[in-house]
Amino acid sequence: GENVEQHPSTLSVQEGDSAVIKCTYSDSASNYFPWYKQELGKGPQLIIDIRSNVGEKKDQRIAVTLNKTAKHFSLHITETQPEDSAVYFCAATYKSQGNLIFGKGTKLSVKP
Amino acid sequence: DAGVIQSPRHEVTEMGQEVTLRCKPISGHNSLFWYRQTMMRGLELLIYFNNNVPIDDSGMPEDRFSAKMPNASFSTLKIQPSEPRDSAVYFCASDRQGGNIQYFGAGTRLSVL
Numbered sequence: 001g002e003n004v005e006q007h008p009s010t011l012s013v014q015e016g017d018s019a020v021i022k023c024t025y026s027d028s029a030s031n032y033f034p035w036y037k038q039e040l041g042k043g044p045q046l047i048i049d050i051r052s053n054v055g056e057k058k059d060q061r062i063a064v065t066l067n068k069t070a071k072h073f074s075l076h077i078t079e080t081q082p083e084d085s086a087v088y089f090c091a092a093t094y095k096s097q098g099n100l101i102f103g104k105g106t107k108l109s110v111k112p
Numbered sequence: 113d114a115g116v117i118q119s120p121r122h123e124v125t126e127m128g129q130e131v132t133l134r135c136k137p138i139s140g141h142n143s144l145f146w147y148r149q150t151m152m153r154g155l156e157l158l159i160y161f162n163n164n165v166p167i168d169d170s171g172m173p174e175d176r177f178s179a180k181m182p183n184a185s186f187s188t189l190k191i192q193p194s195e196p197r198d199s200a201v202y203f204c205a206s207d208r209q210g211g212n213i214q215y216f217g218a219g220t221r222l223s224v225l
Contacts, residue, residue, distance in 0.1 A: 032212045034212070034213065036216075041218075042218055042219075043116075043203050043205070043216030043217050043218050043219050044155070044203075044216050045215075045216065046213055046214070046215075049212075049213070089155060093212060099145065099157050099160050099168060100157075100212070100214060101157075102154065102155045102157075103154075104154040105154055105155070
């Protein structure tokens with residue numbers, strides 16, 4: 001079955017700097033890769049996703065890149081702000097499968 | 113839309129007691145997922161349903177755990193008897209079948225003393 005590895009487990013950056021979180025997956029059949037943000041006391045919320053027919057997707061300050069050959073994908077946050085502080089999860093699945101396989105999460109701290 | 117609604121938000125119980133967690137998915141969504149989150153193990157899928165039918169319960173840790181979905185708008189996760197190691201935050205999520213975008217509830221924080 002699918003296995004998703006996520007690094008780093010914690011990340012601390014200064015406000016305004018960029019943050020990068022990386023994930024690798026094992027199942028070459030996976031074709032959908034979402035990223036979730038979990039704020040304290042809340043459930044995870046989807047912030048961006050990418051499907052395997054594209055290599056990069058951007059939404060304002062966040063972007064995701066996908067390298068299917070290497071089976072890894074990354075989340076990039078530019079111009080970080082204190083409100084970006086949260087736990088971020090990557091996940092992978094293939095469309096015929098209902099469940100997402102999540103990484104262990106990255107706790108991002110943005111220091112003002 | 114009210115989103116996925118879970119109750120209770122917090123549950124404190126004693127070892128050996130029965131615990132029932134409840135979830136109301138988003139209207140129109142026909143897939144429902146139960147997750148458990150702990151510091152040690154992260155976010156674990158326990159079971160998921162499509163059209164009220166359990167599809168994969170391989171993540172259910174033991175026979176003490178059971179889940180039901182009697183209709184499209186309600187699901188329960190029951191632990192009987194509960195143990196201290198069951199202490200965790202339990203999340204319910206729903207999506208449109210095949211849509212892959214899961215919407216999570218706010219979770220139930222369970223403490224078993």
